[in-house]
Amino acid sequence: MRIHIATDHAGLDFSTQLQDHLRSAGHDVIDHGPIEYDAVDDYPAFCIRAAQAVVADQGAGIDALGVVFGGSGNGEQIAANKVQGIRAALVWNLSTAELAREHNDANVIAIGARQHSFDEVTSFIDRFVSTPFSDEERHVRRIAQIAAYELDGSLLPDPRA
Numbered sequence: 001m002r003i004h005i006a007t008d009h010a011g012l013d014f015s016t017q018l019q020d021h022l023r024s025a026g027h028d029v030i031d032h033g034p035i036e037y038d039a040v041d042d043y044p045a046f047c048i049r050a051a052q053a054v055v056a057d058q059g060a061g062i063d064a065l066g067v068v069f070g071g072s073g074n075g076e077q078i079a080a081n082k083v084q085g086i087r088a089a090l091v092w093n094l095s096t097a098e099l100a101r102e103h104n105d106a107n108v109i110a111i112g113a114r115q116h117s118f119d120e121v122t123s124f125i126d127r128f129v130s131t132p133f134s135d136e137e138r139h140v141r142r143i144a145q146i147a148a149y150e151l152d153g154s155l156l157p158d159p160r161a
Contacts, residue, residue: 001129002057002064006032006050008043008076011069011113014121018067021122027129043070044079051083054107058085066108067125077110084150087143092116097124101131103139 003022007015012034019029030053033046047068057064066088068076073090080088088108089100092115100106109128111121133139148154 002028002030002062003129004030004032004050004053004057004064004066005068006043006046006066006076007034007069007113008046008071009034009037009039009041010071011076011111012037014069014111014113014118017118018122018125022125025126043076047076047079048083051080051086051088051108055083055085058107064107065129068108068110069113070110071112071114073110073112073115077108080108080110085147087146091124091128094123094127097127098131101128102134103136105133105139105143 005015005019015031019031022029032050032053034041050066050068054064054066066080068080068088070076077088077090080086086108087104087106088110089096089104089106090110091097091100092112097109100109109125111124113121116124145156
């Protein structure tokens with residue numbers, strides 16, 4: 001599996017350690033930045049580039065996922081989700097990591113580096129990477145609805161109308 005990683009300054013140490021962990025597990029890891037600590041860095045470009053790379057790889061038939069870190073993970077998730085085709089999920093425990101893949105076919109995981117220990121983070125990511133999408137019809141249908149809105153703004157009819 002190819003794993004694209006991006007972070008802000010708060011997640012830089014985790015990112016470096018995580019890359020070693022993922023490479024030792026046999027994954028191809030690509031770091032999208034930053035390359036050095038800067039307490040006032042601007043993380044959106046790092047996260048968007050990682051998300052773009054996930055979409056490009058998946059479009060080319062390469063098994064790829066993304067991991068974005070920040071203090072809380074919220075901003076990084078928002079940035080990644082601006083890329084068409086990305087379904088980034090904020091994960092804070094094993095259940096949310098598993099459900100993000102199983103139900104939502106999430107292709108990027110966002111984690112708050114200041115919220116968890118390194119062991120927790122690796123367990124979330126390992127679970128995320130190892131969990132397949134369920135392919136259940138209801139989940140496929142819902143993901144298609146999100147993709148349709150992203151593509152052309154279409155929504156199901158309002159049941160209140």
